Amino acid sequence: MNIQVSHKGQAADQAAGTIVAGLPMPEFKRITVEPISGACGCEISGVDLRAPLDDETLAEVMKAFEHFLVIVFRDQDLTPEQHKAFTRYFGPITELPQAPTYGEHQDMQEVRREAHEPENVVPSFEHFHTDSPFLLQPPLCVVMRALEVPKFGGDTAFSNGYLVYEHLSDAMKELLDGLEVVYSGKEIWARNEKLPPEKRLRLRESHGFSEDELENIHPAVRVHPVTGRKALFATTAYFKRFVGWTEAESQALLGYLQSLAQHLHYHCRVKWKKDTLIVWDNRFLLHRGVHDFKYERRHLIRTTVMGERPIGPKGPRKD
Ligand SMILES: [Fe+2]
Known part of the structure; x- marks a missing residue:
């Protein structure tokens, strides 16, 4: 595998100090930040999310989020309103058409698997994915908190889409830079209905989204609107095809791209405990x-932040 990182030369990296998540480790003064792996993710301590954050602490939390893409806080016993208040630092809370909501909170979702239920009841997909890429403005991030977790297992794993892209050859980057993907969430309810009851996902029964809002075209490579850093934005979940390609051609390339995200050197993995809160990026991270657990209950609740319309290497889509 070609593991050159093209955005920065090796000499410059060495001069800049420790590299983590593909870039020099930032400095933090107000919060304690412990990277989880060399690829992405960090644990943050010294912050109580029940109260509003002061400007400097908030700026450092955002810096950690931008750099590591996954930030983990332990022992955060929040009310739903405190959870939402913290979420709004990242942007406006959005609803999702397909994810089951949490109690009376239409602006929160839950991921719940009862002890007697099979593993496929939760739409976790077989592979690394981003959430709801079929929306015109897919989520920027997810803020998830654990209410109840298995004794062992039930972790969440993450794969850094920037690193996947940066490790491609220049020729493959050029090919992908010009590609667009049709993502569609139109068929998931109909497909679910056809499955035997024990195989069905737990989906939201009704929502206010129109049919047209459930299918959109996005670039296969997504560009950060501020830094310009590029990441792979093509995954199997809700994927229909590359624009202008046949289904067979699309599936062949997608299969290769999906295999790249499986490499351990792009990953981190987080073990949940009760009251662990994780914010993860849904734009540049899978x-x-x-x-991997059985006969135990796993119950997580989450909010979802609306993102920008994905920007490709050739700029915003013109339609
Ligand atoms: Fe997901």
Whole structure:
């Protein structure tokens, strides 16, 4: 595998100090930040999320989020309103058409698997994915908190889409830079209905989204609107095809790209405990639940932040 990192030369990296998540480790003064792996993710301590954050602490939390893409806080016993208040630092809370909501909170979702249920009841997908890429403005991030977790297992794993892209050859980057993907969430309810009851996902029964809002075209490579850093934004979940490609051609390339995200050197993995809160990026990072537990309950609640319309290497889409 070609593991050159093209955005920065090796000499410059060495001069800049420790590299983590593909860039020099930032400095933090107000919060304690412990990277989880060399690829992405950090644990933050010294912050109580029940109260509003002062400006400097908030700026450092955001710096950690931008750099590591996954930030983990332990022992955060929040009310739903405190959870939402913290979420709004990242942007406006958005609803999702397909994810089951949490109690009376239409602006929160839950991921719940009862002890007697099979593992496929939760739409965690077989592979790393981003959430709801079929929306015109897919989520920027997810803020998830654990209410109840298995004794062992049930982790969430993450794969850094920047690193996947940066490790491609220049020729492959050029090919992908010009590609767009059709993502569609139109068929998931109909497909679910056809499955035998024990195989069905737990989906939201009704929502206010129109049919048209459930299918959109996005670039296969996504560009950060501020830094310009590029990441792979093509995954199997809700994928229909590359624009202008046949289904067979699309599936062949997608299969290769999806295989890249599996490499351990792009990953971190987080073990949940009760009251662990994780914010993960949904633009430049892939995630998946690890359903390696049985006969135990797993219950997580989350908010979702609306993101910008994805920007490709050739700029915003003109339509
Ligand atoms: Fe997901």
